[in-house]
Amino acid sequence: MKRNLILAIETSCDETAAAVIENGQRIRSNIVSSQITVHQKFGGVVPEIASRHHLENLPWVVDQALEQAEVSFAELDAVAVTYGPGLVGALLVGVAGAKAMAAAQGIPLIGVNHIEGHIYANFLAHPALGFPLLCLLVSGGHTHLVALEGHGKYRVLGRTRDDAAGEAFDKVARAMGLGYPGGPKIQAAAANGEGAGIELPRAWLEPGSLDFSFSGLKSAALNYLNRAAQKGEEVNKSDLAAGFQQAVVDVLVGKTLAAAKQSGAGTVLLAGGVAANQALRRELGEACRQEGLDLYYPPVELCTDNAAMIGCAAYYKFLAGEFAGPDLNAVPGMSLA
């Protein structure tokens, strides 16, 4: 079989990323201009996010990706790029760059949905996954339950109506003075908590709904902190972190199992930055075992924004001949079909 090499570019939000993927599974390189150290310098909040940085970063990130992969532009079979959802200015840098590279080489251009990319991080690690699949995508910006009936065939079964799961972690961690990023901070604090920690509400929404809502839980945690502050009481941060994490995990696990049942999927995938959370992995793993479902998740470095996942999703589009024209445009409000 001929070797297929795809250069993938991802610039939808904070990260400028480029990767070279061989045959949809071998990661020849995966460069992420991670700004997390910059974030930490600013004391917890996340600044420095702008398309100017993508413009500055893209050339060296792409050079680095090709160099590490030991691949030249001439050897590429296609260029893939995230074209939504995301920030229009940020997306346009990647889209314009990818178009130029594809046109200069006379090779196909492939447009990839960012959410689809997160799901495909699983195919990088486990290419033999069989359909139908059910994916729980949980990150700072997204919380989705997606049924996959085949490559590129999606049905969104549920999504957040307010805050994303990762965002709730960040906001509660911030209010507790634990710092950024909130996920790992809450997880670390929760490890010292007593049992299930402080009891907080779980939003199951109307019966049968597979949507999520985390703003009520966030408010409950904030109210707990505010009331304690008014009374001059010390908050046991470990117990609050444990209770908060448990409330998020319970809802994610419960709805994922219900969605798997509804969609008839025998295999569950985890994706997105919150997929790195150990309590979620453990409890979802346990619940899936009990229900006779297989659970897969990508390695941590492929859970957060990266271009390797975009290259993997693009490979299956390449096989299906789904190429983008030179009129490919950024679609900031793009949803998963």
Next chain:
Amino acid sequence: MRITSKGPADTLALGEILGRLARPGDVYCLLGELGVGKTALAQGIGRGLGIEEPVSSPTFTLIHEYQGRMPFYHMDLYRMAAPEEGEELGLQEYFWGQGLSVVEWPQVAAELLPEDILQVQMAFEGEARVIELVPHGPRSQQIVEEVTRLVDSEH
């Protein structure tokens, strides 16, 4: 004007009125602490603009764009550190564009905002919320007058 919201349903209802009254190029700035209900108000605004998909929080992604009876740009600038970033994000193109811009945590972009904005100040009052509408020009003054009329007629 000041309105007391007894819960998310009241906040949504006020948002819906603000959404119905919006015209292309209007800018609403939402101020208030974490958890005070800024996203709930924005959800109501989305409903008032005829947007059916869920209006979710843009904190991580900064800007969400929707298409209702006019474009709706929902922004959360909490993660922005400097006004230059707002210029690079093209914020002014949204503010002066053909839709309604709703901006949470707008302080950092103060110098990029048009003059005639409607300021929506939200604060905790026990379990309730006090929502104050502060006009900054003739157009936002007109919106506040219409909200006053509509809220009075509903009571």
